Amino acid sequence: MRKWIVPLTIVCLITGFLLAFQLKALTDASSVNPMSQKNNNLISIIQNLEQEITGQENQVEKIRQELDTLQQNQQAPGKLNEMQEQLRDMRLWAGLTPVVGNGVIITVDDNKEGLKAKPNDDPNRYIVHYEHILSLVSELKRGGAEAISVNGQRLITTSEIRCVGNVILVNTTRIAPPFEIRAIGSPHNLAEMVTNGELEVMKATNYPISFQAENEVIIPAYKGELQFDLSQVAKED
């Protein structure tokens, strides 16, 4: 064995390591500047908070379900049964229970093909805006939808559909394309409203859309909190 082999191998080994390490660090570093590192921190904070929110929401839902079963199990005499039935109806109307029924599922997505074909065009003309969702939801409501969800977020009386920066918030939860809007109601009436309205406009502007009538549309319960601190029942004269 020649005497230079071992030392040179050691040196080469470490040099190779440094070389690959540095290459990797540089390719990473070119995409990471201090600003985006700060952004990464923010992103992880947001993700953690969102995870926490989901956990809390699940807990709220679990407790509500427990409450439901407790109320159902109690065999109460007289008026209480009637009241429980009323409560069940109220909860259904308020959107606190998952519901299933005849309805439609609408999906809309960003017009990626259109933007690819004309990369220099204003991207705003190819992405789905909150106005689209808002119009579709309003039309569904007008068409007699009894329950509506957007990307799994149940819409209740206090639900917002809001544009914040480049994301859309529904029930203060970020939602991203493709957007799936589910609605329970007469498919015929719902179709009548949306296909003569926003959906037709979106189709004409080449957004990828789909409209499906289904027998069993499942819509989840509202998982957020309900706050009625200031409202009081007004006395009717």
Next chain:
Amino acid sequence: MWLLPLFGLIAGALVGSTISFQVPPIYVKYMSVALLASLDSVLGGIRSILDKHFDGAVLLSGFFANALLAALLAYLGDLLGVDLYYAAVFAFGVRLFQNLASIRHHILTKFRKRREELR
């Protein structure tokens, strides 16, 4: 057998590219000086083999001392507000090219000698 250093280089590169540990971006600059020093050591080692005065201790000590000192000096320079980084890059860059030139000369003379023997 003489391919062993080459395998070492490849093995090191594989380990370096798979390892998930990352140097903070501020230190990438010092790493690059250390890398330059170690590349210089490799070429210097090959040159000394061709010059027939190879010494393992000299190579290894030079390797570690140069890489560490270069990185440290560059760091110190940044602390003092003097760009010693460029001095290190210049020094090792020049040596690197000298070593390369020397290796090329050796290979060329060897090649010519062999051709003359064949004639």
